Amino acid sequence: MDNSGFSHSNEDSQQVAELQNGAWNKLSPISIVYFTVRSIFDFANTFFYLIPVLAINFNKIKEQPLIIVVVAACILTIFIVMGVLNYWFYRFRVGSDRIEIKQGIFKKSHIDLPFARIQNVKLSQPLYYRINDYSCIELDTAGSAKKEAKIVALKTDLAKQFRIKILDTATESKSDDASSSADAGTASNEVILNHRSMRDLVIHGLTNNRIWIFLGALAPFYASISDFLSQFFESIGFDAEAYFSLETQAWWEFSLHILSVAMLIMLVVVSFSVIGAILMFYNYTLSKTKDRYIRRSGLLTKHEVSMKLSRIQIMVQAQDWLDVLLGRVNLSFEQNTSGIANANKSDGQMSNKLLVPSVTIDESLALMQDAMPSQTLAEQVFKPISKRYILRGLLVIALPIGGLLFTAIFRNDLYVAALVACSAFALIGAILVIRWKRWGYSHDKEYFYIRRGFFGVNYYCFPMYKVQQAQFKQSIFIRPYQLASLRVVLASGVKLVPYMPAAEVTNIINCILDQLVVDKRSWM
Amino acid sequence: MSIELRSNQQVELSGTCKVEDMVLNSLSPKYRSLNIIVSLIIGFVIVAIILLLAIQPLVSMPQKYLDYYHIAAIAVAFLTLWSVLYSYFADPKKKYAIREFDVHFQSGLLFFRTVSQPIMRIQHIEIERGPIERSAGLATLQVYSAGGANHAFEIPGLVHEKAIELRQFILNHKDVSQNG
Numbered sequence: 001m002d003n004s005g006f007s008h009s010n011e012d013s014q015q016v017a018e019l020q021n022g023a024w025n026k027l028s029p030i031s032i033v034y035f036t037v038r039s040i041f042d043f044a045n046t047f048f049y050l051i052p053v054l055a056i057n058f059n060k061i062k063e064q065p066l067i068i069v070v071v072a073a074c075i076l077t078i079f080i081v082m083g084v085l086n087y088w089f090y091r092f093r094v095g096s097d098r099i100e101i102k103q104g105i106f107k108k109s110h111i112d113l114p115f116a117r118i119q120n121v122k123l124s125q126p127l128y129y130r131i132n133d134y135s136c137i138e139l140d141t142a143g144s145a146k147k148e149a150k151i152v153a154l155k156t157d158l159a160k161q162f163r164i165k166i167l168d169t170a171t172e173s174k175s176d177d178a179s180s181s182a183d184a185g186t187a188s189n190e191v192i193l194n195h196r197s198m199r200d201l202v203i204h205g206l207t208n209n210r211i212w213i214f215l216g217a218l219a220p221f222y223a224s225i226s227d228f229l230s231q232f233f234e235s236i237g238f239d240a241e242a243y244f245s246l247e248t249q250a251w252w253e254f255s256l257h258i259l260s261v262a263m264l265i266m267l268v269v270v271s272f273s274v275i276g277a278i279l280m281f282y283n284y285t286l287s288k289t290k291d292r293y294i295r296r297s298g299l300l301t302k303h304e305v306s307m308k309l310s311r312i313q314i315m316v317q318a319q320d321w322l323d324v325l326l327g328r329v330n331l332s333f334e335q336n337t338s339g340i341a342n343a344n345k346s347d348g349q350m351s352n353k354l355l356v357p358s359v360t361i362d363e364s365l366a367l368m369q370d371a372m373p374s375q376t377l378a379e380q381v382f383k384p385i386s387k388r389y390i391l392r393g394l395l396v397i398a399l400p401i402g403g404l405l406f407t408a409i410f411r412n413d414l415y416v417a418a419l420v421a422c423s424a425f426a427l428i429g430a431i432l433v434i435r436w437k438r439w440g441y442s443h444d445k446e447y448f449y450i451r452r453g454f455f456g457v458n459y460y461c462f463p464m465y466k467v468q469q470a471q472f473k474q475s476i477f478i479r480p481y482q483l484a485s486l487r488v489v490l491a492s493g494v495k496l497v498p499y500m501p502a503a504e505v506t507n508i509i510n511c512i513l514d515q516l517v518v519d520k521r522s523w524m
Numbered sequence: 525m526s527i528e529l530r531s532n533q534q535v536e537l538s539g540t541c542k543v544e545d546m547v548l549n550s551l552s553p554k555y556r557s558l559n560i561i562v563s564l565i566i567g568f569v570i571v572a573i574i575l576l577l578a579i580q581p582l583v584s585m586p587q588k589y590l591d592y593y594h595i596a597a598i599a600v601a602f603l604t605l606w607s608v609l610y611s612y613f614a615d616p617k618k619k620y621a622i623r624e625f626d627v628h629f630q631s632g633l634l635f636f637r638t639v640s641q642p643i644m645r646i647q648h649i650e651i652e653r654g655p656i657e658r659s660a661g662l663a664t665l666q667v668y669s670a671g672g673a674n675h676a677f678e679i680p681g682l683v684h685e686k687a688i689e690l691r692q693f694i695l696n697h698k699d700v701s702q703n704g
Contacts, residue, residue, distance in 0.1 A: 467645070468642075468669040468675070469642075471640070472640075474636040475634060476635075479636065490671065491671060494675065512642075513625070513640060516625060516626070516644055517624075517625045
């Protein structure tokens, strides 16, 4: 927390107390902007498939500029009216142990949320709240995730205090007021564990392709973009057909042209990806209070995600092939996903995952050490899985694909067909061998470690006492070889290790179950 | 709760009981016959509909239907036979075990699987009984953990009283009431 927030804290806790007087509160009028923008986004989401229609008819529309202006003004007015109405009907009430929100113009909703049910509190600050220093508070619940509980506009300092208040009540619902307010005081003593410089973000953009975010957003405009590009090329006298024609130029010239275009596209892709990374993770800090991690980042909309340390189910250290070369790691802490509505959001906004982008391996190990001190991922010697894993891949994936290719080309040319099928088989085989080589597992008394990957490599580490369910799986094809697969269900998802020695699997399951007999710690 | 005591004793007698040495209980023998009967009824009804549509004189069916309906009927009959045979051989393989701190369910003919659910991680329990299960006095015990509904632990084909007993055993378990 910055100093300004801290110095006001007394005043703010008083304000929090004032909020809790049990009367229905209205929001600050600035929330009209929020509601307006949100209804524009909702509208765009619902009707975005109409955009290409508009784009196609753009020429016709262009001829009547007045109509556009009038229509646009009308639509904007509607949105603003919606914003005002939303603001007008929004009420929230904070009790000593619960929050109630009434909202909606036509479809009214009344959310009554006890603090104890709140899993996570997320602060976000869109650009237009920056001026007056307001924030949104988003409340994540464990079960009924479809209802979104959001207090749309609170002063940022107040929001921060409020968050501490909610989380303390949520964790220590039985303790009395005095101790929880004391905790609130200590909780604001944050230590910054990690922050990411611009250079790190550029690296993150390079290694993690975030272009898909842009491509997805641009999808409706592909046709008009390509039209625009061809017109543009014509206007500058660039003949694309001649540039890519094999008849008018030597093969090396042609391949050079292809290469240069590919490089150009790569450059655009990479720069977009870097911009995406900067938008998402600008000014990234990971800080730690007594019992939780807080992530803050964002260029336009500032996000603040906090996660209780004890809620971390699994730590994932992910490296793509480029990360391997550069020695960087994406470290993420994952908490429970079941029933979280934002499962399909991109990882920057997901609140069940706390991502530390592109840290060095040493930094990552230090952070993991901090989160789970007794874990020893760095010293683990991973045991390989059975080579039959490759065989299964060859039989199940490579053989059918090779066979299909062969029959598809066979009618034209026997030799080409044989060649293509064999090379496809060999290629898939090579990939399978790499994949097999990456697979590894290991465990000590408390933790289980998995290594897996492909061109890159991912490491997973989870404490065995957090396991929700363990499964021993064995098909009749691998039973004669004393092999089996281990499937472990965690609150954050399922992890599977295939083709281990069967005795090893039962041993690990016994180990997990025996630990739960004595270790009565909660998974939360 | 009689089952609570029995189960406790078994564990204490066998000392540190390993998952692979557990004594497994079979499901109710009615479970298999019920599955077979249900498969047969469903298969028979579908085949009957296919045949009736072909023979009935009220509505004239498309020529393609009349050409191929017997293939469809044979396919359905084959699938029915398959599921009957599968139930016959696979259902006796389904077994469960209760230990002091966890419950287990084993199944699989071709794909063998043992699911182990620690009682401490159980979030809630349901007993589910469809109309067919009710008619046979059977029930399915469903146990949910924080792993989500996709990974619910399920023991089908329990005698209803047994299912209630099991549920009560889990609900009374000190791990659920104190540490859950």
